[in-house]
Amino acid sequence: MNTHIPPVDFGRRMLVLRRRRIAVRLQWRSVVVCAVLAVVIAGAAVLALMTGSYALGPGQVLAALTGRETGIVHDIVVEWRLPRVAAALMFGAALGVSGAVFQSLLRNPLADPGIVGFSQGSYTGALIVILVVNGSYAQLVGGALLGGMVTAVAVYVLAYRRGVQGFRLIIVGIGVSAMLGSLNTWLILKADLDQAMSAAAWGVGSLNGVSWNQVAIGGACIAGLLLLAGVLGRPMRQLELGDDAAASQGVRVSPARLGLILVGVALTATVTAASGPIAFISLVAPQIGRRLTRTAGITLAPAAFVGALLCLVSDYLAQHIAPTPLPVGIITVILGGGYLGYLLFTEARRRL
């Protein structure tokens, strides 16, 4: 680092890395928070791998993970429990980033893919694939993606009045979400009993019976999308200053915003296709991340870490607090519902 330039006082401690063509500035606090979250996540993951009807010690889990254990312990950890833990982490991170993208774009903590109907739309698309087409997993993913995108377009068009204003889009989205909710119920009622049972259980958002196959496909999609989100994160930060400021600073506003919306919807839809809609993580994670790191505006990395941790912990609670394993969606609804009520209350007081 050059020493002859007096460093800029950002009011916060900064970490500046400069080497060859790389020059990065990070907030110390964000780095520390993300590192701590990573450690906590690793601990929670080991705990989740230990717990179950066949209890294991941490040593056994680590041995199984590093390939030093074979037989039943290896099967339990790697074949049975690990896909579920991996799914919880990836899906949680995806939901956290998806929520962060929408909350940043619409500059509103209520802007959440679950609340404005995108996950309901993904669910509708997936339901149609299950109940009507009886399709494969790949088709299910396609259906969920398509459903989410169509819903996003519909909400956007309905909310459009010489440009889209954030709060109107959210209200329209809540309405569309309610309509899709009843459509989904109707679809399930029309189906025969077996299909309806599985569709309804899946509709709460559950990681029960997640297989390596789903984890691999979903994980590949999510990894690609998270990478894209990371690249779009810089234009996203500029867009928070207003469209005119962003454009005059060299952001191609329309393509950047479209790209962010597509990435956000695709992240939610991928998760929904694999596990059903897991509510509220996308709503809560970005805000918790922001408060922990005290960053300006919403940032993606803390949202991803918080989302992963929330999803993993919720799934752990869902599996182990009740006599029978519950869907993770029930736990997240319980955790997030109170927060949503608080948010609606404060937002309404601020705007009306």
Added chain:
Amino acid sequence: MSATPPGTARLRVESATIGYDKRIISEHLSVAIPDESFTVVVGPNACGKSTLLRSLSRLRKPSAGQVVLDGADINSYKTKEVARRVGLLPQTSIAPDGITVADLVARGRYPHQGFIRQWTGDDEQAVLRAMRQTSVADLSGRLVDELSGGQRQRVWVAMALAQHTDIMLLDEPTTFLDITHQIELMELFTDLHHAGHTLVAVLHDLNHAARYGTHLIAMKDGAVVAEGSPDEVVTAELVEEVFGLRCLVVPDPVAGSPQVVPLGRERTPRRSADKVDVESARNG
């Protein structure tokens, strides 16, 4: 003052048609911004002055004609390349919650940065210089939400300065400020002009335009009515033609620039106007 022949100015509009959807604001509009001038665009509300500024900054693409920057159509450049040459202080901007002054100013460096080159020594120096020029260096670590309106506007100017462009466009930069902060800001712009920036501002206050501008463009109904030095443009006839306001134009006792004094309804001066013959102005 303007030595640049209109056809060679770095930034100019050539017979452009500009509008929103189907509503045309300006047709066959041609305007040249003299190099190294402090150009001020004046005119009544909805005369197309902000639209002109938006097309100069490429926020609005003309449906016919073109905006020329450094000899080429402004739309032929990459977006970041335009942003390295022309900066804009928009009418409304949003400061993200919890952002500090330096963080906001540093966002102006965006067109000079890449995905892995986000904070070089150049960036640091440009941010420091911009904060010093606008006297917000002492506020560096403060939250933008905590600042007064005048301080906040200076921070936005610093952000535009950090962008390090020769040409800066200012869209009604003083509108929401009290008079002290307005003057402070106008003097800051004069300093920037003397430091070599070409400035184009949209202003409502004719007296500020006349005092601080070096080149004035008066617009009405989407067309340019007059342009030139303040002395040429700010005359009683022109103010009446453009704004429909009857007025006196007297020399500003401090700066000597033309000053507009509205006549308003018939009234007798509270104090006898010994320097100016109001009666004869009204009649003639």
